[in-house]
Amino acid sequence: MIRVSVAVETPQYAGLAPCLDYLSEQPLLPGTLVRVPLGKRDVPGLVWDVDPDAAPCDDRLLKPVSEVLQALPPLDGPWRRLIDFSARYYQRSVGEIALAVLPPELRRLEADGLDRRLVKLARRPAPDPSAEAPPRPALSPGQAAVLATLLPACRGDADPACHLLHGVTGSGKTEVYLRSAEAALEAGRQALVLVPEINLTPQLEARFAERFPGRRLVTLHSGLTPAQRLQHWLLAHLGQADLVLGTRLAVFCPLPRLGVVVVDEEHDPSYKQQDGARYSARDLAVYRGHLERVPVLLGSATPSLETWLHAQAGRYRLLSLPERIGQGELPRVTVLDMTQQPKPPAGREAPPLAAPLLQAMRQRVERGEQTLLFLNRRGFAPVLGCSACGWKSGCPHCSAWRVFHKRDRTLRCHHCGFADRVPRACPDCGNLDIEPIGRGTERLEEQVAELLQDIERPGGGPVRVARIDADSTRLKGSLEAQLAAVHAGDVDVLVGTQMVTKGHDFRRVTLVAAVNPDGALFTSDFRAPERLFATLMQAAGRAGRDAQAAARSEMWIQTWTPGHALFAALRAHDFAAFAQSQLAEREMAGLPPYSHLALLRCEARDPAVAEAFLREARDAARALMPPELADELVVYSPVAPHVAKVAGFERRQMLLEARSRARLQWLLAQWAPQLGPLRAAHKGLARWAVDVDPLDI
Template structure:
């Protein structure tokens, strides 16, 4: 609570009230918090040296309270306070960062005008006929009965909805939201990425005409975000759909929280307060005593472990709706595929896969090719010398984007036109190395003349509305082969897709990050889940995996669609290695002008932490560079901190983290540092 400032007010202010206050020479918006009178009394009672007089306590006055807005409720403040404490950030930083930026710019008069204008222009939701409710499968009906019983408990337990792709998890979300709305409550539904929000929004809007639905995500304009946040906070919105930041939406009638695709890494914030929206959703449900449903076909191993040990409840859906079939998985050993002639471009697809795609095209079916790397090629190189398209500011390569004729670094954004010749030796025959989705699209068009090929990735969907129009083309059957990154592998209901192929998944098999196999298995399971969703054509659906490691245990589990077996193996490995969920981690990251300065800072932080008794049960690893050691001209280093006890680790972090700003000042050249609690990437 050291980040609290004290001001004087002529009128009592309710905790949770926004207020305009002076700060230095500026006037800023702050938030009235629950007063820490014990700290004030302690400061006032400190002994004064003999012969000196206590300086009078002079408080600067509050300029005005923004009482046009109802105070933020106690459970919201408790969530923010927990977030700040657990993720080692200041209270004010978290509290103000999760509020709409436009809100912090308004005085009371301006805020009152915004609220009045919003209500004057409030258009009633069309109260037409709701979309037809599909009949529940026996599994869905049993799941609903179980979930309803658990939701009626005084303190509903967090629940994992473990269902194969296409098993109707979204319909369960809709039915639970219907029950919450019928009870006069609000429902909060979280999705991992913005591109999943519009389609889910359409389904909820069709099911609940006459109910106000708002979305909260980073693609909104500042004005839209404020308007949607106000609708939620004032209780006007019945349904709130959003990405990770929406977990902090102020909801006075909260009755249900759903976290769709709960395993997705996008729920973890990667800068500022590095919080996990999934974990905070569980904690928020605990505070508000409302049910929290975590849905996934490939749960995170932490969630799966909690469900197996009874900490979370679990409901399972094993069958696809409408008699759809999971695709048969076929592993294609690329070591047995004939190599192309020397100097010819490497083959994107094996001949057997090309033949399988051609048969789908002839039958009017669709194929999805998954390659999780955008651009034309990750590297441009000169075969006559050692030149490669490295980034001058990062320890990575600039990616070749053929359509734009540029080299772009995906870490710092540096870009320049493609050189006409090698900058080192003048060779005119510089060549691309490797393959991205742009190159794959081009090669597929050459291999399948006449086929309608569409690429969907971050480069083709920058313009507003582009993604929606491209997905509409796929759903309408105007596309034969869809090439895409992970954007198209989850949440989409492609009814005509009968073949999915993972083009190059091997790179994640032997990564240093212990979570890499978990992420790869989830991606491949989700990608394969796009095939065979229509029962009329599902029986011949397939997933092909081009790999040089067909005997890998991950692929063996994938062939059987056996997540439980994969999770059991992975958890056993983690337990023997003392990795999460059997231990708890924090990363101390540092960026500096040189690697020596960054490493010296981390070593000094380790020595400082070891001076506390709590460090006796904590393991400190040596400072090491991350996978990309240099970004935007600054060297990056990280130090892993590990402990078997979460409580012990939290006590230690709370003790030495406040000392790190002074330590930074003592190490000139440190640009920034950050503590990442429960890091996803090691």
């Protein structure tokens, strides 16, 4: 019997070793999928590299491996090193990450079941290699210059590096992605393309499928069925898929011939996992490129400030596309000062759109053009209220309001999902006159239809108003159908959340308006201006994508703070100036990227339990810090987040700050093993997690 080290899915706080030892009748290569006994269960595991520092153990105490899934080739060394790094950096166990990123269907299969799946996969017809691709579009001078730098690395003829492709919206970044993937494929390698959200996957998949008809393209995202996800994962792992297109989890997809990694909209917060192992897919993509010595391409019109600083410092190579394809103009930005608009009569609500904006919309409708209204708040109204006693529709399980959804007459909490019927009268005083407070996309859609009801479209008929948000696209296929209607010109005014502000190529949109962006600007999160600027720039980029209409494309912003520096930079489409001002503020305040953060989050029914746990954790962290590091490491006291209670659990958090990433990682490595035993001493603590490089503070 041979001793093997196996990574199994056990949480770090369980106090077990990173990998457990078992006995095998035959030598097993690291990366081999097995099933092993763990307690009273039989669980999946991966044979892992032997830790030379592991404590010795008597073989007589070890259990044998239950089953070896030999039909699956072992996961290779670079993949295992990526998992090892992720576990160390994000303070999770190796097995927890290694098994969590495998397809759920694969973790459930036994050897016979896997054999049947592989036989079925082998029967799939291969793509026709003789299929002809459509003619490639001519490159702009900017694209040609970018590709002259990028393509040698994609072919393997130059040293790989991480590149930042900073291109304005409509500048042809997708064509650069396609040509980079093409160069890697011609060199016999595979391409990995990451997108931030599922709703961007179908249209990008269509672009890649059209360009590479003789190549096998697979997608990886949560919208797939378990069987589809396993099938696509196997095709990638076996080297039969040439292109893999997916959301953040696809960064862990095993690719034996990886040649290039593309991260589209690299600034998007969706790349950060917000539960379980809280990893950043963008950062791991950069590390994976370094591990496997392949080029990484980060693309964005509004890069994150961390990425921008790396590019300015020369750590990343900066590639620029400052102009739109066809020399199209960027939309003219108009900042509408809402303090100068006429006040509504006493007792009446102000209209959702100011008169100048409404007139601009009317002109678009009369010309047969489209308008996009951006409001990042779904539902009919954020809250229902009683004017007599002050009652508001709070959630009984969260410290948040329940949102009024008029279509199904419900009050719904967007944090815990609790929903109830709208009461006929105020629950506190019986007043029948309860009314919506504020405005969501459902209400805006209704009000816009009323405001434009007196206009007739060029072809005849009333103005067609549509809405795209998480509520209207809940059913399978509904998003694709609504987007197709917009592209076909069957919609005159589109109301939507940030789902429609990025990635979509709306050729008929010439006017984009941000109805109420101020709510996103004044929050406690220091990243709020950066996120709002990125969102508004992305929204503006939906206008004027047709070069013939670019000259009359506009972006209108209704704001109560028109003097804010963010809007001045937005008028000039000057991301560099905005980034410079933000970085100067961050440096003065000692905030990322000039410092490095980690959060310890916890939840309990009783807030006193959560706070006591965090206070002891704080004392343990401070006890680990030598006096000479007092100025470089700071552990703050526990505080409540903005939404302190969710689904009946009180949430608390504690911030750790360090001047250098190495110092922070040193402290976390010493401190995290103490948190598991500490949790056992606090009965009633539901869960806790360390969040390295948090996005929401």
